[in-house]
Amino acid sequence: MAKEDFLDKTFTAPQDRCRQTTELILRYVDAQRSLRVLDLGCGTGRQLFDLAKALPQAHLIGIDIAEMNIQRAKEYARGQSAEERLTFEVADYLHFEAKPFDLIVSDSTLQNIDAPKATLFAKINSDLVPEGKLVVTIPYACAYNHILWSLRRAFRLLRSPLTDSILLAVAKVLHGRRYDEPALRERIHYMYLLPHLYDCQALRQLLEASWGLDLVGEHDVSHESLAQPKHRMLIMQKEAGV
Numbered sequence: 001m002a003k004e005d006f007l008d009k010t011f012t013a014p015q016d017r018c019r020q021t022t023e024l025i026l027r028y029v030d031a032q033r034s035l036r037v038l039d040l041g042c043g044t045g046r047q048l049f050d051l052a053k054a055l056p057q058a059h060l061i062g063i064d065i066a067e068m069n070i071q072r073a074k075e076y077a078r079g080q081s082a083e084e085r086l087t088f089e090v091a092d093y094l095h096f097e098a099k100p101f102d103l104i105v106s107d108s109t110l111q112n113i114d115a116p117k118a119t120l121f122a123k124i125n126s127d128l129v130p131e132g133k134l135v136v137t138i139p140y141a142c143a144y145n146h147i148l149w150s151l152r153r154a155f156r157l158l159r160s161p162l163t164d165s166i167l168l169a170v171a172k173v174l175h176g177r178r179y180d181e182p183a184l185r186e187r188i189h190y191m192y193l194l195p196h197l198y199d200c201q202a203l204r205q206l207l208e209a210s211w212g213l214d215l216v217g218e219h220d221v222s223h224e225s226l227a228q229p230k231h232r233m234l235i236m237q238k239e240a241g242v
């Protein structure tokens, strides 16, 4: 999908998933430090709000290519106790410029960025301080995901308002108790997406060899829907002298 496909959409992560992510992140960072944190592809900001509570000294920036997401995030931020420490900005990450970060978090976003891996990870690397951490949740290579992506490839050719309605109807049956209709609608266009990258041995080796991004942890992420690829959270640390 081209980046234009994201522009008029919102995406809100489930609260329990954000909590889980925050708890895992707390194992890898010193919560009392004044960290600079970036949420790359922050959606409507839920992850960052949760992190702001857990990291009371941190300054947190959320960026997203979709203006609607950032508008929504700014509305939610208003009046929160951490408001002063939170910044939201509409930006295509590939053109985003800021001082380097101690922590970059990116949930289910990197695989959607249509850029060569070398461009994307060189930028991530330059946006991290030495020993900075990248916490990234992406799909991984496995039979389930490859079958799902083959189905999506076929389904993309047939996409129409009718296929969207069918997907929505199925999603209501499967997930109607957990997600309301707007949340399910937000997810429809992801049902047609193919990843630009996924976790595999080759990617890990490339990250370490080319950019000194060493894997320091990995965690399973709960698989919430049959229509969603299986994801994994990777914790990478930039080498000290890079």
Ligand SMILES: C[S@@+](CC[C@H](N)C(=O)[O-])C[C@H]1O[C@@H](n2cnc3c(N)ncnc32)[C@H](O)[C@@H]1O
Binding pocket: 003, 006, 007, 010, 011, 012, 013, 014, 040, 041, 042, 043, 044, 063, 064, 065, 066, 069, 091, 092, 093, 094, 106, 107, 108, 109, 112, 113
């Ligand atoms: C699956 S959503 C995940 C949102 C959020 N991280 C979460 O877990 O709820 C992917 C997000 O990445 C954003 N996005 C896609 N390409 C982007 C880019 N090049 N720069 C910044 N954000 C981007 C989309 O607008 C969307 O909000």
